[in-house]
Structures are given as C-alpha cells and as structure tokens.
Amino acid sequence: MKPAPFTYMRPDSLEEAIAAVGEYGADARVLAGGQSLMAMLNLRLVEPSVVVDISRMPELDTLKVRNGKIEIGASVTQSEFLEWPALEEQAPFIAKALPWVGHFQTRNRGTVCGSLAHADPSSELPLALALLEGEVELRSASGTRVLKAQEFQAGMLQTARADDEIITAVRFPACAGARGTAFREVARRHGDFAIVAVGVIAKENGALRIGIGGIADTPHCIEIEAAVTPKEITDRIENLVWQLGGFDDIHASARFRRDLVRRLAPALIEEVRACAA
Amino acid sequence: MRRVTSEEPVYVTIELNGRRMTGRATARMLLTDFLRRELGATGTHVGCEHGVCGACTLRIDGVAQRGCLTLALQADGRKVATIEALSASKDALSALQKAFHRNHALQCGYCTPGILMSFSDFLARNPDPDEREVREVLGGHICRCTGYAGLMKALMEAAAEMRRVSSETTDAELAKSQ
Numbered sequence: 001m002k003p004a005p006f007t008y009m010r011p012d013s014l015e016e017a018i019a020a021v022g023e024y025g026a027d028a029r030v031l032a033g034g035q036s037l038m039a040m041l042n043l044r045l046v047e048p049s050v051v052v053d054i055s056r057m058p059e060l061d062t063l064k065v066r067n068g069k070i071e072i073g074a075s076v077t078q079s080e081f082l083e084w085p086a087l088e089e090q091a092p093f094i095a096k097a098l099p100w101v102g103h104f105q106t107r108n109r110g111t112v113c114g115s116l117a118h119a120d121p122s123s124e125l126p127l128a129l130a131l132l133e134g135e136v137e138l139r140s141a142s143g144t145r146v147l148k149a150q151e152f153q154a155g156m157l158q159t160a161r162a163d164d165e166i167i168t169a170v171r172f173p174a175c176a177g178a179r180g181t182a183f184r185e186v187a188r189r190h191g192d193f194a195i196v197a198v199g200v201i202a203k204e205n206g207a208l209r210i211g212i213g214g215i216a217d218t219p220h221c222i223e224i225e226a227a228v229t230p231k232e233i234t235d236r237i238e239n240l241v242w243q244l245g246g247f248d249d250i251h252a253s254a255r256f257r258r259d260l261v262r263r264l265a266p267a268l269i270e271e272v273r274a275c276a277a
Numbered sequence: 278m279r280r281v282t283s284e285e286p287v288y289v290t291i292e293l294n295g296r297r298m299t300g301r302a303t304a305r306m307l308l309t310d311f312l313r314r315e316l317g318a319t320g321t322h323v324g325c326e327h328g329v330c331g332a333c334t335l336r337i338d339g340v341a342q343r344g345c346l347t348l349a350l351q352a353d354g355r356k357v358a359t360i361e362a363l364s365a366s367k368d369a370l371s372a373l374q375k376a377f378h379r380n381h382a383l384q385c386g387y388c389t390p391g392i393l394m395s396f397s398d399f400l401a402r403n404p405d406p407d408e409r410e411v412r413e414v415l416g417g418h419i420c421r422c423t424g425y426a427g428l429m430k431a432l433m434e435a436a437a438e439m440r441r442v443s444s445e446t447t448d449a450e451l452a453k454s455q
Contacts, residue, residue, distance in 0.1 A: 008280070008350050010278060039346060055351065099413070105417040106417065
C-alpha cells in the first residue's frame with residue numbers, strides 16, 4: 001500500500017460529488033481515471049484526506065456534438081474518445097494527437113478531462129485545448145463556470161479550478177482545423193511525456209494557428225495570417241522560441257527544446273499549407 | 278454514497294477470473310495488493326507502482342489497464358481478469374502463450390503477465406494489427422530481458438494464429454447452420 005491514508009467517497013450523483021468536494025475543498029482530490037492522480041498518490045506527491053471517485057458517474061459520460069461543440073464529460077476515457085466514430089470528422093486535430101497520449105493501457109482508463117485537470121505542460125490534450133480554443137465547464141454548489149482554455153490553464157500542473165469545483169466537461173469547437181491539421185512530438189519513446197509537441201491548424205480565414213507544448217509552463221499559441229511570407233514565418237518562430245526560452249531538465253536542455261520548435265514548426269506549417277491548398 | 282474512512286477495513290467482492298471472491302481492503306489499498314495479499318492471486322506482478330512499467334496490467338470488465346493505478350474499492354463488484362485466466366492448465370496454453378513459448382518471448386517472466394493481459398484485450402479488439410500498432414501497445418511495457426524482438430515475433434504470430442482459429446470457427450459455425 002503506497003498512498004498515505006485517506007477517506008474514500010464514491011457519490012451516487014453529481015450533486016453528492018459536488019457537495020463532498022465543497023465540504024472538503026483543498027483536502028479533497030477528485031478521482032476519475034486515476035492515471036495521473038493514482039501515480040501521484042503512490043509516490044506521495046499528494047496526500048489528500050479525502051478522495052472523491054467520480055469514475056462511475058453516468059451523468060458525466062457525455063460524448064456528443066451540440067451547438068457546434070464537441071462535449072466530453074468528465075468520466076469519458078481517452079480510449080472511448082479515440083474510438084468515437086465521428087472523431088476524425090469532428091476533431092481532425094485531436095484524432096492525430098490523441099494516439100500520443102500515454103499508452104493503450106493508460107488511455108483505456110485515463111479521462112480526457114483528467115489530463116486537462118493534471119495540466120502537465122508537455123501533455124497533448126492541454127495543447128489541443130489551447131490550440132483549438134476549447135473551454136472547460138466547472139461546477140460547484142454555487143453554480144457553473146465555463147472557462148476558456150487560456151483562463152483555465154494557469155501554470156505548470158495548475159489550473160483555475162477553485163477548491164470547491166469539479167470539472168464536469170470539456171468542449172472543443174467541432175470541425176476546427178477541417179482545412180488542415182498537423183501534429184508532431186518528440187519523446188524518447190512513444191507514450192512518454194513529450195519533450196516538445198507542436199500542433200498546427202488552418203483556420204477558416206486562412207490563418208494558421210500554431211500551438212507549442214513542453215517548452216513553457218503552459219501550452220503557447222500564435223497565429224500567422226495567410227499573407228505572411230516564409231521568411232517572416234521563420235522570424236516569428238525565432239522570436240517566439242526566444243520569448244518562451246524553454247527549460248533544462250533530465251530529458252532535454254532548453255537549447256534542444258528551442259531547436260526542436262525551430263525545426264518542427266516550419267515543417268508542420270508546410271504540411272498544413274500543402275493540405276489546405 | 279459509498280464512504281470508507283481511512284484505515285477502516287471493509288469487504289470488497291470482485292469476480293476474479295469467473296469466480297466471486299471477497300477479501301478485506303482499506304480505502305488506500307491498491308488492487309494489485311488486494312489480489313496478491315488478500316486473495317492470494319499472485320500471478321499479477323508489481324513493478325514500478327506508478328503506471329510506467331506495465332507489469333501489473335490486468336483487465337477490468339474486459340479492458341486492459343494498470344492494476345497499480347486502481348484502488349481495490351474501485352474494482353468492487355467488477356469482473357477482474359488476471360494472467361491466471363488465460364489457460365486452464367500448463368498443458369492447455371492459449372494461442373498467445375504458445376506463441377510466447379515458441380519465440381522465446383520471455384526470460385525471467387517478470388513482465389510477462391502484464392504483456393499477456395494487454396494483448397489479450399488488444400488483439401480481441403484489433404485482430405489484424407500492423408507491426409507499428411503492436412509496437413505502440415508493447416511500448417506500454419518494460420522488458421529488460423528479451424530486447425523485444427522475440428516479443429514482437431510472438432505477438433505477430435499469435436495475432437495470425439488467433440485470426441486463423443476465429444475464421445475456422447466462423448466457417449464451422451456457418452457449415453453447421455447451413
């Protein structure tokens with residue numbers, strides 16, 4: 001038994017879950033797929049006094065398109081999303097990035113919202129949220145809040161979720177990037193955390209939106225209008241790379257990270273321009 | 278609401294490889310420890326205990342996942358399949374196990390139960406995978422003996438063998454129904 005002692009609660013309804021999280025606040029942790037939280041409990045990186053299990057909650061298993069948005073409930077696993085028949089059509093960028101999230105065995109259990117809640121700066125789903133300008137729905141006893149990607153993602157492993165809130169769903173705009181998308185990441189081994197991940201989508205107005213993960217505390221996005229010349233694109237990426245800086249860790253140096261962005265971003269921009277043309 | 282206060286022992290019942298089994302667990306007990314220590318089912322191995330090495334992979338309601346990233350209480354009332362389920366005896370190995378045997382896909386055997394449980398789910402859902410897909414799933418396991426070449430060979434061979442058997446079964450069923 002590796003985790004420190006805690007009280008386990010499995011509410012029967014979302015209302016009960018919200019009440020439990022409201023009561024214990026910062027002492028409680030919400031458990032859905034557990035692919036980040038269980039590892040952190042086992043390593044005793046977190047020692048909550050209460051764990052609230054929402055993994056069996058039928059109210060949270062939504063996976064559907066509504067009002068031009070794909071809505072994914074908090075108990076939907078990454079595998080369920082990956083096997084969703086409409087994925088390629090409704091979310092072409094996610095269809096490319098999702099197979100890179102963890103491994104088959106962890107995607108079977110890990111949830112889409114859980115990955116966003118964990119907010120690892122090199123994770124693919126937070127990058128997709130930022131790049132596609134998605135939104136996160138949070139609920140507490142006092143009501144529902146909907147936060148845009150940049151409001152939600154507050155820093156390394158940090159989000160704007162208040163202690164009494166539960167993330168109930170994430171919404172991505174449907175068909176975003178239908179005109180062209182590209183995704184690539186560099187990791188030591190497929191399924192490991194990315195050293196650097198880059199995504200590019202072509203927007204309806206012809207502009208390109210570029211998202212970069214693994215180089216700063218949160219994923220970072222820029223937009224390049226349709227008329228910008230290749231020379232100017234190189235300059236903008238160079239500026240961006242120096243602005244973000246990168247960081248040294250056991251996996252890679254800041255310099256290597258900057259170099260990866262310099263090489264990956266133009267290649268992906270080419271790829272998207274070729275398929276949008 | 279199910280509520281188990283810390284260190285309070287409670288009974289947890291699972292259907293382990295087709296048999297209803299009950300044991301005692303506390304809130305923080307991992308499924309791997311529950312299986313090994315409470316139920317005596319030691320076929321599931323424990324490696325890193327934070328989801329990276331894949332040694333503890335088992336199936337809950339058919340789906341391959343990490344036993345070490347699951348609380349015993351989360352498995353309460355569910356069907357858990359472990360390596361013990363793959364064959365009735367050592368003379369009646371499954372196609373997957375036979376392929377491992379033929380291709381020297383194991384040496385010390387520590388990672389083997391996890392890999393077999395991953396692929397018993399994966400190949401059921403993806404009967405005709407290409408080598409890249411098999412590699413990706415195998416990437417969720419760490420094996421320090423084989424160098425993975427024997428594993429790849431065994432897995433591709435097992436997939437082909439399972440396809441052959443299932444098409445023969447379908448043919449036989451068709452013949453019977455006609």
